[in-house]
Amino acid sequence: MQHFDSDYMEGAHPAILEKLMETNEEKTPGYGTDAYCARARALIREACGCPEAEVFFLVGGTQTNATIIDALLRSTQGALAADTGHIATHEAGAIEASGHKVITIPHTLGKIDAEAIDSLCTTFYADANYEHMVEPGLVYISHPTEYGTIYSLSELKAISDVARKFKLPLFMDGARLGYGLAAEGADLALADIARLCDVFYIGGTKVGALFGEAVVFTKPELAKGFFTLMKQHGALLAKGRLLGIQFETLFTENRYLDISRHAIDMAMKLKAALIDAGYALHIDSPTNQQFVVLDNARMDDLSKQVSFGFWEALDADRTVVRFATSWATREEDVDALIELL
C-alpha cells in the first residue's frame, strides 16, 4: 500500500532525530531561552537577510495563525483572507474565538490579488457606515496556497504595496513555505518574503520537522508582547529547545530548501507521469500537491493500493483527489505509484 494522503505522515528528517538523541540528557532552561533557539534564530535571520527580525517558535499552524492575528489586530479589526484560506475554513473558528472576524475575498485557485484588496478597502472607507463595520486590519495570504498555487514576486510586491497603502500588516502563512520556495518556476526567495511581508512563518511540521513553525516578524515593533501572548494562546512549549534544535538542523547546510526541492522533484515526476497517462489535472500546481481528476470507478480501484486525499466531487462521475509528496517521499514509492496509474 502506498500513501500519498498528505505531507505530514512521517516523523522528522533523520538529522533532527539524531540531534534530539545526542542532546537528550542536556539540561536547558525552558520556553525558548536556550542556546539552540538562539542559534536557530540567528540562522533564520541570516537566511531571511533580515538581521533585525524577531523570531519565535511555535508548535502548530492553527495556533500560530491565531496568535499572530490576535497580536496584530485591535478588537474591531478583521483579517482579509481568501475565502479558501485556512483561517477561513479549517481552523474550527480559532480566529473568531480570539474575537476577530475573517473578511473573505473571492479566490482564484486559492490566491487573492492586490486589486481585490485595494477595491475592498477603497469601498470600505467610502461607505458612510464604515464605522459600524469590522475594519480591515491585516492581509493574510498562504504561500503556497491551499490549492498548491504560489505567488510570484511581482504578485507579492503588488499585494505588499496595497497593504502598505492602507497601513495593513501583511502576514504570510508559510505552513508549507519550503514547497513554495522550491516550487517549479518559483521566483520568490526567502529574502523577498522578508522584505515584502511584515510577519510570516516558516513551516516545519510539513517540511522535515516533527512539529514546529518559526514565526518571523520583520518589523520588530509588531512583536511587542508576543511572548506573553504565546503563553496565553497555549503556544509556548516548555521544552523550547526541541524547536530550536529542529530549526537549527533545518537551517544548517541549506537543508530546508534541499529537502523541499526533493519533494518538488517527486511531485513533478508524478505530475509528468499523470499527464503522460492521460489524466486531467484539476489545478496546474508547481508544488508538492497534485490535484487530479479521476473517474469514480478508477478512484475506487486505485484506492485499494494507494491512499490519497479526497478533494471534491467534480460531478456525479468524477472526483478530484490530491496526491501529496513530502521531504520524506521515496522515489521508489513514486515509481510504484506511477506503475499503478
Add this chain to the structure above:
Amino acid sequence: MQHFDSDYMEGAHPAILEKLMETNEEKTPGYGTDAYCARARALIREACGCPEAEVFFLVGGTQTNATIIDALLRSTQGALAADTGHIATHEAGAIEASGHKVITIPHTLGKIDAEAIDSLCTTFYADANYEHMVEPGLVYISHPTEYGTIYSLSELKAISDVARKFKLPLFMDGARLGYGLAAEGADLALADIARLCDVFYIGGTKVGALFGEAVVFTKPELAKGFFTLMKQHGALLAKGRLLGIQFETLFTENRYLDISRHAIDMAMKLKAALIDAGYALHIDSPTNQQFVVLDNARMDDLSKQVSFGFWEALDADRTVVRFATSWATREEDVDALIELL
C-alpha cells in the same frame, strides 16, 4: 426639508411618553422585575399565542443579536446567516467578539431559503474534515430583511423544518418586525412566528418605542441563564420598567400592529407615486423601506429638499436610494415628498 432617511428618527409614540410621565415618580425595583415588565410579558405571550414563552427586554438590536447568539451557541458553533444579514455586515464584529463565526449563505434580496440551509448542512457533515470546521449552530434570519423583503408562511415553514431536521435553533431578528407583520401581502402572523421559530424579537426601537427589543424564547429551556448573560453583555437596563412600560403600551389596544400598518400605508402611497412618476424600483418591497433608482443629477437635485438613505451606486450614472417611512410618518410629509418627485 423632508426626512425619509430611516425609521428611527423620531422619539416615541405619544402614548408611551404620556405613560412615562405619569409613572415617573413611582418607585420600582430594577432589572425587569417590576409589574410593568410582568404585564408586558403577559401581553406579548398572549399576542404570540405562546403561554409558555420566556420574554426578556433589551435595549438595542446589536446587543440583542449578540446576546441571543451567545446564549444559543457552543464555542465551536457558528450562526448561519445571509451574507447580507445585519450580524454579518453592520454590527462591527459583535458576534465574533463573543467568539462565534457567522457562516454566510448567498442571499436573494436579503433572504435565504430552506434548500440552501439544507445543502450547506448536508455538505458540511459529508466533509471528512468537518470536525476541523465551525459547525452550524443556529439559523439567523431577519424579517423583514435588510432589503425590505419578507418571508411568506410557507417559506418560514420550510426553513423551520430544515432547521429542526439539523437540530438548529431558528432565530428571527425582528428589529422591524411590525413592518413585516403589516407588510402588503404578508401572510405571516405573530403566532406563526412563535410556532416556527425558537427565539425571535419584537423590535421597539424602529416601531414606536424610544428604544427596546422584546426577546421571545418560545422554547423556555433555551432561555436558561439568559438573565445573567444579558448582564454580562451590558444589555440589562437598570430601570427595567422603562422597557416594560413601552412594550405594555405597544401591546395594548393592538397598537403595535396599527402603527406598523400606518407606516406601510405611507410606504405604499409613496411607492405608487414613484411608479406613476416613472421611477424604477430597485427592489419591489412590501414594507416601509422603498428602494428607488435615481439618476445622479436627479438625486443631487432632490437631496436639496429631502434627505434619504444612500444604498448603493448602480452604475456610473445612477444610484439606488432608500426612502423609509415609520409609525411616525405624517401623510402630509409623504404628500410633500410626492410633490417633489
Add this chain to the structure above:
Amino acid sequence: MQHFDSDYMEGAHPAILEKLMETNEEKTPGYGTDAYCARARALIREACGCPEAEVFFLVGGTQTNATIIDALLRSTQGALAADTGHIATHEAGAIEASGHKVITIPHTLGKIDAEAIDSLCTTFYADANYEHMVEPGLVYISHPTEYGTIYSLSELKAISDVARKFKLPLFMDGARLGYGLAAEGADLALADIARLCDVFYIGGTKVGALFGEAVVFTKPELAKGFFTLMKQHGALLAKGRLLGIQFETLFTENRYLDISRHAIDMAMKLKAALIDAGYALHIDSPTNQQFVVLDNARMDDLSKQVSFGFWEALDADRTVVRFATSWATREEDVDALIELL
C-alpha cells in the same frame, strides 16, 4: 410603605421628561451625531475644564465599564481594581467575556491606595516569570465606591501619580459621580478628576436620568476607534439624541450638582437621625448611601414599613442594611422614615 432600596427606583428629573416631550417629533440622525449630543458634549467639556476631551454617551454602567476596559487593554493586560470593585463582583464576568482579567487589590472600605498599586506593579516587574502573567494594564477605581466612600484630592493625586509612573491609564467609574462630587466634605471637583484621570464617566442612570453614562476621555488619543467598539459592544444607542437631551439638561444651570447635593442633604439628615436614635453605622459614609447595623428583630419589624437594601450579615443576630437616597428623594419621605426609626 417607604422605599430606600437604591438610587435608581424613579424615572428622570422632570426637566428631562419635558424636554423629551417637547422634542419628540423632531427628526434627527442617529448614533449620537445629532445637535443635542453635540451641545451636551460641549457642556461636559466645559464643566470638566477639558476642551480637548472626547465625550461619548452610553446606556448603562456595566456596558460602559466593559467597553472602556476593552478599548484600553491589550489582550494580555488586566485591570487593577479593588476586590470589591463593581467590575470584580457584580458584572457577571463582563470584563472576562471581553478577554481581560481583573487583577484585584484588597480594599479599605471599597478604596484602594497608591501604595498598594505601586507595590503590586513593582513586585510584578521584579518577578522572573512576569512574562507568563497578566500584566497590569490600567487602574480602575469607583468614586464614590461601592461602600459609599470617596477619594480625597490628595488620594486621587497619589493614585494618578503612580498610574503614570507605570504608564497605566487611570479609569474612574463614576456611576454615582454626582454623589461623590456633592458628598459631605468632598474636596474633589470635576476638573480635578479630568486632570488626574485618563478616562472617567459621569453617571446619569443613578443621578437624574432615565439612563445614560457620559464617558470622558481626557486624552483624546485613547478614544481612537471607540465609536466602533461601542457598536461592537452593543452600547451604541440608535436614537442617540435621547442621551444628548438628557445630559444637556443635566449640565444646564448646574442641575447635575444641584440634584446630587439634594440627595446628600437627605442622606445627611437621615444619618444624623440614625446616630441620634442610637443606631450603629457600619460605614461612616459622606454620600447618598448609608450603611446601618440593625438587630435582626428590628430589621424584620422595620421591613414591614420600609424597603431597603440587604448588605451583609454581621453576625447571627445583626445585619448591615443600606438606605439609599437619590436626586428624587422627597424630604417628607425621609421624615417619615425617621419617624419609624
Add this chain to the structure above:
Amino acid sequence: MQHFDSDYMEGAHPAILEKLMETNEEKTPGYGTDAYCARARALIREACGCPEAEVFFLVGGTQTNATIIDALLRSTQGALAADTGHIATHEAGAIEASGHKVITIPHTLGKIDAEAIDSLCTTFYADANYEHMVEPGLVYISHPTEYGTIYSLSELKAISDVARKFKLPLFMDGARLGYGLAAEGADLALADIARLCDVFYIGGTKVGALFGEAVVFTKPELAKGFFTLMKQHGALLAKGRLLGIQFETLFTENRYLDISRHAIDMAMKLKAALIDAGYALHIDSPTNQQFVVLDNARMDDLSKQVSFGFWEALDADRTVVRFATSWATREEDVDALIELL
C-alpha cells in the same frame, strides 16, 4: 555546575526516543487517529480502571487547562481555584482570554478544601444578586499543587462530594501527576482520581515525555465536541502519533509510575540531607519539589555551583528556593549537590 531548577530541563525517557527513531519512517494518519494513540488510550483507560473514559492528547499544560475549562463552562460560569492555582497566576490570562473568570479561594500550601468550596457556593446562591455574578461552574485543583503538596484520598473524596452536591465538574490539573501518585505517603491512586474527578490529565512534559498531556474524561458526555475545541484552541497536533507513541511508552511496563518514584526517591534523599545539614524547609513536601530557606549569603555562594528556582524572599536576609528533581535526575548529581550543602 548542577541544575535543579525545574523538572522539564531534559529531553525524554530513552525508551521514548528509541520508539520515535524506530517508527520515524512510518506513515500514519494525523490528528490522533493513528494506532499508537489508540493503544495509548487503551492503556490509560486500563490504568485508570475506567473503560468508558474518553482520552485526548494535547501538547502542553496551559493549552490543556484552557481547552478543558472552555469545554466545561458556559459563558457566565467561572472556575473555582486556589488563588495560587496555575490558571490563576501563571497562564497569562488564558482562561480569561476564553471568556471565563477564575474565582479564587484562599489556599493552604497550595490546596483548597471541601469546606471552603461548600461555603463559597452556599454563600453565592444565598446572595440576592447572584444572577448578576459569575456562577461557579467547575472546581479546579492541581495535584501535586504548585507548592509541592498533595491531596489525600479523604480530602479528594470530600472535594468530589461537595462538587457533586453543587453539580460542578471536578477537574484535576495533573501536570506533575506522576510525582503526586508516587509521593511519600500518598494514598491516592490513579483509579481513585478517575472515580472522584470528572476530568483530569496525566502530565507527560514533566514526567518522562518530550511534551504531552493525556486528558481523561471519566464522564464521556463531558467530552462532546472536545476534538473540535482542541482544534480551535490550537491544541491538536498534526502528527498526533508522536503523543500516542510517548504515552504508549510511558504506560507500558509501569514506566510512568516507576520513573516518578525515582524522582521522589531522589527528592527524599535530598530532603533528608537538607534536614541533616540543618537547613529549614519552607514547606514539608512529599514530592519532587523541595522548598528550602537559605540565608542570602549562602544562596549566593551556592548559586555559583548549582542552579535552582527562586521562590520568594522570606525577609531581608533569607530566601526560599526550590530544588526540583525529575525522572531524569541522576543519583550522582544529587550526591554532588548534597556535598555542596
